[in-house]
Amino acid sequence: MISQEIYKYFADFVFKKTGIFYPEKDFYRLDSRINTMMKEFRCDTPDDLYQMFLTKKTEQMERFLIDICTNNETYFFRDNKPFDALVNDIIPQLQEIYPNQTIQMWSCASSTGQEPLSIMMSLKEKFGDSLNFSLKATDISSKALKKATDGVYSNLDVQRGLPVQLLVKYFESVENSQWKVKSELSKHVSYSSFNLLTDIFERNKFHVVFCRNVLIYQNPENKQEILSNIYHALKPGGFLVMGAGESLIGTNIQLEQKSLSGCMVFQRPKE
Amino acid sequence: MKVLLVDDSNSIAMVVGQMLQDLGHEVVRAKDGKDAIAKVNENSDIGVVLLDWNMPEMDGLEFLEYNQKNKILSCPIIMMTTENKPEKIVKALQNGASEYIMKPFTQDILVSKIDTVVKG
């Protein structure tokens, strides 16, 4: 039996750390996670686990909890259109506003790396080596980041959304029917940890921010706060790309909504 | 859509055939490359081919080569095999396969691979 007090402790903890919200009616969704932690930290009962968190919580325990509470679902070229819009519209438009500048991009919930790698492949296929750019990829989940930096994907991973022509071009097969991304692609991506809720955003830095399928887990206040930070992280004229069906509705963010290559994107006014 | 499913394994043919039918496709089964040629002759309206590699009589690669010479098919061909070495994949692509499914796979993967080759 897990007491309300324990549920509440973990729900509050996760909310404070990540913004991911478990309302009381969804407390049961913490059951399997509490069980997973009991196994990991060798606790016999939920009360033991609770006690351990109260008295000798380590950073590793916090990281583990965050890992199991985040949904890292992702796949290559998810929704397709954003990647077309990026190379066909967004980058050419940015090159007009910012001629000869390195295009700075950020995938701010990059999970296990499929999104930044899809960006990379799109750029390589379209521009070869002629484009000057940098790509930063961040996530809150250390487990997801570890897989992203290893760059090793299962047979199933590489069949989700990735055309086989790009698989054989940009990945090499390694042991256990796995595939490792080649360094010509991965060397351009710099991965690091970043918590959208609590970490400090750079300002006026990025030409493009991909923020997809992460704000859906946030309440309206946090969503407003994060989007406002992203607004200021963008350069004037810079673009925000969100997930299919995501929008600025419910916020007062002054980004201009545009349809490019059939994809809804959001541009910071050029001043 | 009519799908030509070429695989010598009855159990694979059954599982994949069922998936395809659940997706609303009509399935024509061939048990190897030779049989596939016969099935192509009997069915002019095949929309996509799912092609195993390792089969008796005529294997998947031989079927691809035969089709490149004789142009019996105009629809896309997807390899569907346990062969997952890059050299093999490249070989199949060079010989006219448009996509490649590595076994084991999920229904989602089957659906999206068929989608991409049919939409072009």
Ligand SMILES: C[S@@+](CC[C@H](N)C(=O)[O-])C[C@H]1O[C@@H](n2cnc3c(N)ncnc32)[C@H](O)[C@@H]1O
């Ligand atoms: C569903 S995945 C989306 C991955 C990718 N952007 C896509 O669209 O396929 C959501 C990711 O957001 C991350 N995440 C959740 N809350 C976060 C936060 N507060 N800060 C940074 N990342 C967070 C999770 O760890 C997870 O990897």
Ligand SMILES: [Mg+2]
């Ligand atoms: Mg076989």
